[in-house]
Amino acid sequence: MAEEGAVIACHTEDHWRQQLLQANESKKLVVVDFTASWCGPCRIIAPFFVELAKRFTDAIFLKVDIDELKAVAQEWAIEAMPTFIFLKEGTIVEKIVGARKEELQNKIQQHLAK
Numbered sequence: 001m002a003e004e005g006a007v008i009a010c011h012t013e014d015h016w017r018q019q020l021l022q023a024n025e026s027k028k029l030v031v032v033d034f035t036a037s038w039c040g041p042c043r044i045i046a047p048f049f050v051e052l053a054k055r056f057t058d059a060i061f062l063k064v065d066i067d068e069l070k071a072v073a074q075e076w077a078i079e080a081m082p083t084f085i086f087l088k089e090g091t092i093v094e095k096i097v098g099a100r101k102e103e104l105q106n107k108i109q110q111h112l113a114k
Contacts, residue, residue, distance in 0.1 A: 005054040007033070007061045016072055019062055020090065029059040029111050030087040034073060036066050039081040041099035048101050056108050086111055 010016040023030040033049050035042040053061035066073035066081065076085060079097075084104055086094035094107050 005057045007050050007053045007063050009063045009065075010072075011065075011068060013069060013072060016062075016064065016069060019060070020087075023060045023062075023087070024090045026060070027089060029108070030062060031059055031108060032062045032064060032076075032085045032087065034064050034066055034076070034078045034081060034083040034085065036081045038067075042082045045082055045099035045101065045104075048104075052105060052108060056112060058112055059108060 008019055010019055020030070031052075033042075033046075035046070049061065049063070053059075064072055066078055082097075082099055084094075084096040085092055086096075086107060088111070093111060096103055096107060
């Protein structure tokens, strides 16, 4: 597990699965940023995502480059970037498509409050 308040970049499928497993065991909210290096809106929202990770240390923030982990992107049916998926104990509880800062922050607050 990375230090609190950090975005964990998953570069291999093994690392991705390991992070999900640890997150499920911790029963924490997981926010996954499915991104791509060539995606303009992804680059714009990336610093904000890091800021959210620092602010909401009760959640786990993961980042997956869809070109690097194509199989993971397919497995989670990612069709547009950025896509943010919220997981609780391995189940998708929310999905946001697009670089929508306010909605992203609100949904994190909402799911942490539950």
